[in-house]
Amino acid sequence: MLAKAKLIEQLKIKSLFMIMVVLYLLVCVFSVLAVYQAQNSQHHTLEALALNNQQLENIASKTALLKTNFARLVLKKEGNSRQLAITNTRWYLSFQQPIYLVFTSPLHLFFTLVLFVIGWLVQKKLQEELVIKLKPLRQLERWASVTLMQGSSNALAIDNSSQEIETITLAIRQLQQQINDNAANDIAWDQSIRASALLDQETRIGNRAFFDNRLQALLKEDDAQGAVFLIQFKEIDLVQNLYGYQQAMSLLLTLIQVTKQRLQDQPGYFLARHSDDELSVLIPNVFIKDVEKLADLLLKKLASVVMPVGINQEEFVHIGISYFGAEQVPYQIMSEADMALRAAQLQGPSQWFMFEAGELAVVKAKGSLKWRTLLNAAINGNGFVIFFQPVIASDSAKVLHHEVLSKVKDKNGTLISARVFFPMAQKCGLMVQIDLLILVQVCRMLTAKKAQQNKCSINISIDSLLSVGFAEKFISILSSFPEVKDQLMIEISEYQLVNHLSKLQPTLAALSTAGVKIIADKVGQYVVSARYINIYPIYAMKLHRSIVIDIDKKIENQVFIQSLKTLAAAKNIPVYALGVEKQAEWRALLQLGIKGGQGHFFTEPVAQAVQAIALD
Structure with missing residues (x-):
């Protein structure tokens, strides 16, 4: 499809060509008519002389007339000539055809050449003027083509040299501005929708x-x-x-x-x-x-x-x-x-x-509601299993006491470690019930197998220790098992002992008075003051496994243990090591004067087959 500017240019050139052709044809027609008129005039002049046949024969024989090559006197008709009969004679006045005479005339050929040159010059001039006049229209067409190809409109830069083009470009620019305004409004609206749906309104980050x-x-x-x-x-x-x-x-x-x-x-x-x-x-x-x-x-x-x-x-x-x-x-x-x-x-x-790789392999991650359902079922159905891991004396290899570890059974009978379920029990607010339930199970286990299990330590959560009335409930349960109350110890994180010093002091004092011994657990996990040993009735201190790992290679950890042992010795508090895995570690700990060790180097935790225990 031709562009509009190109079409206009072609129409202008075609119009010029048509004018030149019409002019040429008119000149040709009038020239032919003039020749006709001249031939007729000569015929009328000859007839006016009223010549007889003899006189006409004499005229026909004259060379001058014959050389004119314009008219001849003949006695018979010729097919390719124009012949006019002379009245009252047998003679004809014969002419060449007017069209032939016109188109073979040198004057006509000269006129044709001049007309062609003039037409060519006029065409060139017209093309130059059209290039100037149609430039804005060509720019407009190029802008429209680019817009169609790109799918979006660019800025319209056109030379408004004519009133019509100026009006068109003004209208286009107004339409462009309306389209851009609408697009901007659409974008702003889309951003607003996205922001309200996917952004946090206060922080402006994702929700x-x-x-x-x-x-x-x-x-x-x-x-x-x-x-x-x-x-x-x-x-x-x-x-x-x-x-x-x-x-x-x-x-x-x-x-x-x-x-x-x-x-x-x-x-x-x-x-x-x-x-x-x-x-x-x-x-x-x-x-x-x-x-x-x-x-x-x-x-x-x-x-x-x-x-x-x-x-x-x-x-x-x-x-x-x-x-x-x-x-x-x-x-x-x-x-x-x-x-x-x-x-x-x-x-x-x-x-x-x-969590470590594979640690949650035995239990699918659950939401709070599913955890609450699982833990409530375990509490009501005695779904907790307790394990015992011994703490070995450094001087005699005898068992000083056993730490109680616990796991919970899910509905498929799979055991879930305390490392996994304790945080969720805390979130669900069930730690007090679980701690007291495990306490009852341990007391009954010690009563049933007193000869096998000596002293036991139970990990008690900070939530339980800070809850109102927990100490009274704990002591009440111990009173039901008088034969084992002197064998029980509780382990509390050193950090919690320091961080909740004033709140824990009454509770731990009450438990200590009831015969329960206090072990500071995870000592060295965080950098805290050890002045708590002057406030609480601490029975023993147990090093965190991060201090024990590769203790034979870590001088700074050895210095820490020596400093801690000096403080503990003043209070006659033994220091135990948790997480002993290798012989080299145990040898280094013995040289540092540790009183006991616990970990897989000595033995795996021993599972106790706990029967369903009622809390009546």
């Missing part, structure tokens, strides 16, 4: 739906792997209560910015607000070693943010991590991250936690 969408999309990719971080800021609500909404939101935005800065080297990460005081981070295509390093750095950065006065800096940040592959589903991943977060919170101070 929970945004995060879930990204996680689902990632899991559909081939060989997908990555990690989910659940980051909880424990006392944001307290900041708001003490200092107001603006201060709390300012602190949260600062923490978000710190998180972004730490994650900026991670390509393709997604950050969202999971709840009021929780952030969720999705990091795709990352290896587990990199996840551990990133968790350390992120925790360090977040813990360095200055908290307002009255906010516990040491327990402000907890991170739960779930490392996943393509075979997992979003619900399982998020549940595992939530379980890891509860495990981190259970430890106390700011830290991160991630």
Whole structure:
């Protein structure tokens, strides 16, 4: 299809050509008519002379007339000539055809040449003028073609040299502005919809739906792997209560910015607000070693943010991590991250936690409701199994006491370790019931097998120790088993002993008076003051496994043990080591004067077949 400007140009040239042709034809017609008129005039002149046949014969024989080659006197008709009869004679006046005479005339040939030259010059001039006049129209056509090819309109730059083109371009520009305004409104509306649907309105980062969408999309990719971080800021609500909404939101935005800065080297990460005081981070295509390093750095950065006065800096940040592959589903991943977060919170101070590979293989990640159902069923149906792991004396290899470890059975009979179910029991508010149930089971076990089991230590959660009336319930149960009350010890994390010093003191004093011995557990896991040994009636101290691992190679840990042993010796408190795995470690611990050791180097925990025990 020809362009409009090209079509106009062709029409103009064609019009010029038609004019020239018409002019030429008119000249030819009038020339032929003139020749006709001249021939007729000569015929009339000859007839006016009224010559007879003899006279006409004499005229025909004259050379002068014959050389004119314009008219001849002949006695018979000729097919290719124009012949006019002379009245009252047998003679004809013969002429060449007028059309032949015109088109063979030199004058006519000259006229034709001149007309062709003039027509060519006029055409050139007309084309030059059309190029100038049609330039805006050509620009408009090019703009329209580019717009059709690109699917969007560009800026219209046209030379408005004519009133018509100026009117057209003005109308187009107005339409363009309306289209752009409508498109901008549509984009703004779309962004508004997306923001309301996928962005947290307070922090302007992704919301929970945004995060879930990204996680689902990632899991559909081939060989997908990555990690989910659940980051909880424990006392944001307290900041708001003490200092107001603006201060709390300012602190949260600062923490978000710190998180972004730490994650900026991670390509393709997604950050969202999971709840009021929780952030969720999705990091795709990352290896587990990199996840551990990133968790350390992120925790360090977040813990360095200055908290307002009255906010516990040491327990402000907890991170739960779930490392996943393509075979997992979003619900399982998020549940595992939530379980890891509860495990981190259970430890106390700011830290991160991630279950080891395969640790959750025996139990599918569950939400809070399913965990509550499982744990309530275990409580009501005596679904807890207790294990005993001995603490071995360093000087005689005798058993000093046994630590009680517990697991819970699910509906399929699979045993779930305390490391997995304790955090969820704490979240569901069931720790008090579980601790008291395990206490009853241990007391009955010691009563039934008193000769085999000597002293036992039970891990008691901080939730139970801080709950109202727990000490009374504990002592009441002990009173039902008077023969074993002197054999019971409870283990409490050193960090909790320091962090809840004033709150725990009455409870531990009451238990100690009732004959229960107190063991400070996980000593050395965090850097805290050991002055608690001057406040609590501490019976023994048990080193955290992080101090014991490769103790034969770690001079700094050996120095720590020597310093701790000096403090404990002043109070006549023995120090035990937890997590002894190798002979070299045990040999180094003996040289450092440790009084007892516990771990797989000595024996695996011994499972006790616990029968269904009623609490009546």
